[in-house]
Amino acid sequence: MSYLLKSLENCKLTLNNRLVMPPMATSKSDQNGKVSKDILDYYDEKSRGGYISLIIIEHSFITLAGKASERQLSIAEDTTIERLKELSNIIHKNGSKTVMQINHAGSSTNKEITGLNPVGPSAIINPNSSIVPDELSINEIKNIILEFKNAARRVKESGFDGVEIHSAHGYLLNQFFSPLTNKRNDEYGGGLLGRIKIHLDIIKAVRDVVGDDFPILLRLGASDNIEGGITIEDSKIAAVAFEKAGVDILDISGGFCRFIIPGNTSQGYFSPLSESIKEVVSIPVLLTGGITKVEAAENLLSSEKADLIGVARAIYKDSKWAQKAIESFK
Template sequence: MSQLLKPLESGRLVLKNRLIMPPMATAKSEKDGKVSREVLEYYDEKSRGGYISLIIVEHSFIEQQGKASENQLSVAEDSTIENLKKLANVIQKNGSKAVMQLNHAGSAALTEVTGSIPIAPSAVANPFKGDMPRELTKKEIKDIVESFKKAALRVKKAGFDGVEIHSAHGYLLNQFFSPLTNKRTDEYGGDVNSRIKIHLEIIKAVREAVGNEMPIFIRLGASDYMEGGITIEDSKIAAHEFEKAGVDVIDISGGFCRFTLEDNTLPGYFAPLSEGIKEVVSIPVILTGGITEVKDAERLLLEGKADLIGVGRAIYKDSEWAKKAFESLR
């Protein structure tokens, strides 16, 4: 039997196959971050036919200070819920499950977008963009945890099937996890367990918001691929703790290297990371990156590199990709 066509059942998560669409920013929302007609049309087109088991909606800001870019989706206000319901419904009526990704940009935010000085674990410039940030106070960290909780509750009220916490691509939670940008000397800085303290607090708060039935995903930048940055050994410790804290799925990507590797364009180029994480957790692991051919998705699953395969840019370019893939397998 095809590996890609196999259903998956793991705790709170039940999927009809192993193909997911990872979050990809569209910059199609309204100016205030509300779901626009263009957003609804985009996700309708991508989910049509229900071939993709799960669609993770693009990163959405949890508060104004964490907004990454213009026309980014928002989950920062209760006023967004009504249109988010339409988005969840569009995806679900086409036969796919819908997960919403929550994000805070931290030092990757720009003052001209947010209207305020960027914030970060430490006053360290973001390696890939942004103005010099100021260091967060402990009270502000608690406030951010609360913002994640409120955003997760909005996602639940909107009828989504799950929620994903974004800790990759150089955004705030990646900044806390990475020794490159976390120079704190309090309980939120130092060793791996201290650098993921905020993650564990957010996971606990999100679980309180969504209840026991809804799956929680975390997108983990499992390596910065930079000297002095996050290593796979750090991420193994973190992933083990995330599973213990109640995370249902670990979605592997890059840290400050973001979602590509300059010197590696092989299909599934993050496979060494997902394979390493699978060694220490029993929950499903998602692998995304450079996978454009069905045969590569099949092989990576067969080799045990991951439990779920994310196909992003190929589906972005061709909305019929999943349909053609499954027709070729049947």
């Protein structure tokens, strides 16, 4: 039997195959960040037939200060719940499960988007921009933890099957984890365990509000691919801590290098990272990055580089990709 067709069991999030549509920003929300008809139509088209076992909804801002771009989805207010329920219902009716990714952009935004000065762990320039953020106080960090908690509650109340915490692609939690941007000397900085303290506090806060049975995923930028940044050795230590704290699935991607490795166009180019993480945790590991061929997905699973395969741009370009991939084994 195909590895791609195997169900995922022994996990809080059971899936009927190993194919995942990872989060991809659509910029299709309404002006207030609420679900629009365009978003409903988009996810209806992608999920039709249930060939994709899990659809992770694009990163959604937990607070206006953490909004990354215009027309980004919001999970910042209870008023978003009603329309989000429509979104989860459509995907479920089509036969797929769905998780929502929640995020704070930190210094990966600007005042034109939020109306506020960008914030970060330290007043250090963001490698992906020219922004020097305001350094967060301890009280402000505690408030962000609460905003993640409230966002996770909204995700559950909206009928989703789990919540994904975003710590990749140069956004706020990536900024805390990375020694490039976290120069704090208090409990949220210093060594590696200090730099992931905000993650651990958020995981605990989210678990407290969603309960023991609701799946928590975490997207981890496992390497910044920049000298002096996050290394895979850092991420192996962090991954063990995240599993112990209650994360159920780790979704491996890039850090400040975002979702690419310059010059590397191989199928599954983050697989050295996912393989290394898989060696130190017992929870499922999701791999995304340049996978466009079903044979590549099969090989990455069979060689134990990952437990789940995310196919992004190929599904974005061709809504029938998943159907053709699944039916190719029948």
